[in-house]
């Protein structure tokens with residue numbers, strides 16, 4: 564359903580990504596991990612068609628992303644940016660309603676159906692009470708939840724999230740992971756970048772590790788997130804253990820520091 568084929572990319576002279584290939588299916592949750600600056604956000608933006616790759620292509624349902632028009636692509640794929648500084652001087656409800664623009668003709672305004680969908684998305688994330696607040700007055704975590712609600716209201720089948728839980732408190736972080744898992748069971752495909760291997764163990768069917776501009780490993784999370792790979796990826800020492808529910812988790816060793 565999403566195929567990234569041999570893409571390379573540079574902003575200026577220096578290559579940022581080199582010959583990246585992988586593919587995922589409907590219902591997959593893909594975690595992308597790598598050091599700061601390894602190109603995770605750039606890769607998301609290439610999938611979203613914000614940039615054109617130097618070489619290679621991204622296919623969604625066998626069609627190059629650059630061949631979709633804006634509205635039809637917005638019905639396929641929604642983006643939750645790494646964002647708390649977006650300068651929106653709108654209410655939360657208005658920010659979420661922005662996602663419905665691809666469902667309107669040029670002259671129409673938001674319908675009551677659009678409003679209901681926006682409210683439903685806020686309710687889903689338990690933040691309906693924020694609907695009349697100004698987005699710019701919210702905390703970083705609240706803003707993040709609003710942007711996720713905006714993506715849900717877009718009703719796209721693919722969600723691309725850039726470190727979605729980075730500014731959430733522990734409870735909201737777990738709520739978000741559980742929501743992502745539920746969405747994948749409903750057939751949504753989710754790609755998220757994360758700095759936490761435990762998030763990948765908890766919910767991701769697939770994991771992609773980026774290192775030195777290339778794919779360091781890609782495949783089923785439990786096969787990719789080995790002790791050896793995590794240690795090499797970050798140049799750290801971790802130990803892997805397994806919970807009583809057979810979920811692996813990572814314990815860092817601090818003696819390297």
Ligand SMILES: Nc1ncnc2c1ncn2[C@@H]1O[C@H](COP(=O)(O)OP(=O)(O)OP(=O)(O)O)[C@@H](O)[C@H]1O
Nearest residue numbers: 574575579597598599600601602603604605606756
């Ligand atoms: N607009 C830009 N112009 C020039 N270089 C850029 C631009 N955006 C990112 N870069 C560079 O591209 C490289 C990859 O950045 P990117 O944001 O994709 O990394 P990342 O893995 O998402 O990082 P982090 O984990 O810190 O969020 C970095 O060296 C960064 O400085």
